[in-house]
Amino acid sequence: MATKRPSSAIEDYLRAIYGLVERGVEVSNATLAKRLRVSPSSVSGMVAKLADLGLVTHVPYHGVELTEPGRRAACDVLRRHRLIELYLVEELGYTWDEVHVEADVLEHAVSDSLIERISAKLGDPTRDPHGDPIPAADGSVEQPPTHLLRDLEPGASGEVARVWDTNPEILRYLAHNGITLGARIEVLERQPFGGPLVVRVGERTHSLGNEVTAVLLIRVPTSQ
Amino acid sequence: MATKRPSSAIEDYLRAIYGLVERGVEVSNATLAKRLRVSPSSVSGMVAKLADLGLVTHVPYHGVELTEPGRRAACDVLRRHRLIELYLVEELGYTWDEVHVEADVLEHAVSDSLIERISAKLGDPTRDPHGDPIPAADGSVEQPPTHLLRDLEPGASGEVARVWDTNPEILRYLAHNGITLGARIEVLERQPFGGPLVVRVGERTHSLGNEVTAVLLIRVPTSQ
DNA sequence: ATAGTGTTTTCGGCATGCCGAAAATTCGAG
């Protein structure tokens, strides 16, 4: 029998930790506090609790790491979150900038059986509307090899595989400029000193700032 | 701007009070405690809080009554609850005995905008899978005139308009015997001393106990 | 009137999670 689900607060922390690791961001008390919009002292308290529960390992004054049960629980939440996002887009006409807030709440409220019906109705998809992989019901995740747009050299091209951000404004900006999942994108030139990257998407060229290029993951055909 | 939504606990109490009134059950501390599966002392505490918030009036040691703001808030929750139930049946293949538990949780998690999209997708329905009226977005509810099956005399007939219960076993029992919304039902005879009511539904006759006849609402053609 | 019964309320307590202020720790610069 499936063991009971953690509290929403716990699930929020687990998903946040997983998300930071996934993006290669250091998982510190401070980054967690910022991401969860909570005070650092609250993070200390909750991390102690997570460690008690065996969901993370914690070296005081140093880092936090998910244990295997913790990773598994995080994947469960992530699966729910991403399936809900996709469902809202596919079945209820949401756009990719609207779904995150809604899914943040619903991920804690849907039952396992509901989420499996949703998955079935969507044809057991493996990507959410932002290109993020949807963990399978058994907790496995496939992370396809991609490159940050920021790291590509002029001349490189590929297609937009994933947008690593939840900020509705950035997402609307991208969609408005035709930068959506699957769009072909070619790097034309890079301005020095942290300047914008000039890219071509379809007929148009855009100068993209750091906030944007650090968030777009590109699938490059001949990787390596 | 819509004022913030009450806590889930508060919404649960409001919906419970509304539900008891709707069924003509006395709204006492005890009935509330039983319906919410909570201790009587918890009810006392929460009722005091609801009174503070102006959602109910409370005469200590006597009854609780919804104020107009309280009724309105209860209808909001009820609208969400019933739309979710219908949605699960229509779009995700749930049966009428499965939806209640799921909706109990989701009613607190769906945003107003999501619920309106759901309502639109369903064609702004006015009945949920149990025949319960779905309050409109403006808080108005229509209660169609019906009769408890228990109160009908032999010879009377009508169609099943509503099932006033959430117990999955009763609901499965009814569905299994063809007693679903819209089914024609005719009272054949009434056994005395609280005995069963014999009814005909389609080709078959059933002897229905009190638990069942007290829960079936019948629309009788020539009311009066 | 009053005793008894059942209901309701009050009271202190517990669990979860949040906070700010102050103490503890780390780590780089000098």
Place this chain on the structure above:
DNA sequence: CTCGAATTTTCGGCATGCCGAAAACACTAT
């Protein structure tokens, strides 16, 4: 090595909601 800044933890406190035990109340029957 030591000082100081930044981070992290500890501590006491608060809010929400739940509980059980005991006191307060209402209502019925004598």
